[in-house]
Amino acid sequence: MDFEKNENQLMITQMVRDFAEKEIRPNIMKWDESQEFPVDLFKKMGELGLMGVLVPTEYGGSGFGYFEYITVVEEISKVCGSIGLSVAAHNSLCTGHIMQFGNEEQKQKYLPKLASAEWIGAWGLTEQGTGSDAGGMSTTAVLDGKDYVINGSKNFITHAISGDVAVVIVRTGEKGDSHGMTAFIIEKGTPGFSGGKKEDKLGMRASETAGLFFDNCRVPASNVLGKVGDGFVQSMKVLDGGRISIGSLALGIGRGALEAATKYSKEREQFGKPISQFQGVSFKLADMATELLASELLLYQAADRKNKGQKMTKEGAMAKLFASEVAVRCGNEAVQIFGGYGYTKEFPAEKFYRDAKLCTIGEGTSEIQKLVISREVLTGN
Numbered sequence: 390m391d392f393e394k395n396e397n398q399l400m401i402t403q404m405v406r407d408f409a410e411k412e413i414r415p416n417i418m419k420w421d422e423s424q425e426f427p428v429d430l431f432k433k434m435g436e437l438g439l440m441g442v443l444v445p446t447e448y449g450g451s452g453f454g455y456f457e458y459i460t461v462v463e464e465i466s467k468v469c470g471s472i473g474l475s476v477a478a479h480n481s482l483c484t485g486h487i488m489q490f491g492n493e494e495q496k497q498k499y500l501p502k503l504a505s506a507e508w509i510g511a512w513g514l515t516e517q518g519t520g521s522d523a524g525g526m527s528t529t530a531v532l533d534g535k536d537y538v539i540n541g542s543k544n545f546i547t548h549a550i551s552g553d554v555a556v557v558i559v560r561t562g563e564k565g566d567s568h569g570m571t572a573f574i575i576e577k578g579t580p581g582f583s584g585g586k587k588e589d590k591l592g593m594r595a596s597e598t599a600g601l602f603f604d605n606c607r608v609p610a611s612n613v614l615g616k617v618g619d620g621f622v623q624s625m626k627v628l629d630g631g632r633i634s635i636g637s638l639a640l641g642i643g644r645g646a647l648e649a650a651t652k653y654s655k656e657r658e659q660f661g662k663p664i665s666q667f668q669g670v671s672f673k674l675a676d677m678a679t680e681l682l683a684s685e686l687l688l689y690q691a692a693d694r695k696n697k698g699q700k701m702t703k704e705g706a707m708a709k710l711f712a713s714e715v716a717v718r719c720g721n722e723a724v725q726i727f728g729g730y731g732y733t734k735e736f737p738a739e740k741f742y743r744d745a746k747l748c749t750i751g752e753g754t755s756e757i758q759k760l761v762i763s764r765e766v767l768t769g770n
């Protein structure tokens with residue numbers, strides 16, 4: 390493996406950095422405090438190709454691989470985790486599911502709109518009663534003539550209100566049967582389909598999170614993604630890639646926290662010298678930098694396997710687990726290095742700390758990643 394960033398990654402890094410400094414950084418606390426989901430920003434990112442990073446060019450996407458994808462999510466998340474989370478969810482969940490399992494007609498219809506951000510995508514697996522145990526879901530789709538009628542709800546869905554299209558996984562068979570669930574594409578405005586109230590969150594506040602509701606929502610059978618009964622198995626494959634997303638998000642937040650803490654430690658003086666000259670502070674920076682590089686290398690390994698079409702369930706889960714826990718440690722240490730100022734909203738450290746925590750929960754908690762990794766280890770994979 391070549392660990393040097395290729396020409397494409399270097400170009401993307403600069404382009405995303407410039408964009409984030411100009412369009413995101415000046416607004417982050419305004420969006421954070423008001424919990425505003427800045428839809429117009431996503432349209433601008435669509436114009437730059439950041440909303441269809443992995444989508445092939447024939448469907449209007451950028452046609453890049455996972456190394457470039459990590460770069461995009463990392464660079465945005467260095468500045469704002471909320472925007473990074475929404476970019477990641479749009480690219481790898483909704484768009485990723487249609488890209489991997491849609492038929493030609495579905496790909497032609499939805500991918501160009503999603504890649505350009507003309508449409509924002511949502512993806513619904515989690516329910517109120519079933520998060521880690523997603524396979525135990527209660528929302529049902531029942532065949533009635535040529536349509537399916539969906540009843541129930543989904544919980545904690547990114548872009549549940551502003552999303553123009555959602556991929557939702559619902560029960561079409563028996564509970565407990567991993568082939569008893571099916572993925573459907575549902576467009577905003579479909580009668581009986583609505584978004585709920587926005588969650589008031591600890592962090593990631595500019596990324597919209599809400600419930601999705603289905604009240605006798607009728608969708609044509611042609612909206613099924615792949616085969617009836619394959620929805621859960623498809624979701625697990627989508628989440629394999631999604632773990633690279635959340636790992637990259639965590640990497641970006643951690644690096645943002647490190648950059649801010651490093652700069653501050655050189656400026657802040659106590660006992661007549663910059664606090665960076667105290668080993669108690671500089672060793673924290675050393676630990677952060679080391680763990681972040683280790684996160685990046687785990688992510689690159691998972692990305693390399695994904696680019697080659699190899700199984701990467703274990704590697705993706707390891708990268709997500711490690712990078713998320715590291716991001717939380719980096720957020721924590723950044724607040725510590727900023728001292729009392731780190732505890733205020735005048736300085737960036739507290740936001741990195743709040744945003745980072747989502748990474749150990751979303752798309753499978755740290756405990757669930759360990760479950761996945763241990764299962765792979767025990768079966769010799």
Ligand SMILES: Cc1cc2nc3c(=O)[nH]c(=O)nc-3n(C[C@H](O)[C@H](O)[C@H](O)COP(=O)(O)OP(=O)(O)OC[C@H]3O[C@@H](n4cnc5c(N)ncnc54)[C@H](O)[C@@H]3O)c2cc1C
Binds near residue numbers: 545750760
């Ligand atoms: C901001 C945000 C955005 C989200 N976006 C989406 C989205 O777009 N689409 C979507 O479908 N979902 C989304 N989610 C949901 C997210 O994936 C779930 O919250 C997550 O999977 C955990 O589920 P839960 O919240 O029900 O927790 P639970 O499953 O109830 O877990 C509670 C605790 O029990 C632990 N636990 C559970 N089972 C086990 C076990 N077997 N062994 C050990 N420990 C266990 C967990 O690790 C956790 O610590 C989002 C959540 C948030 C907060």
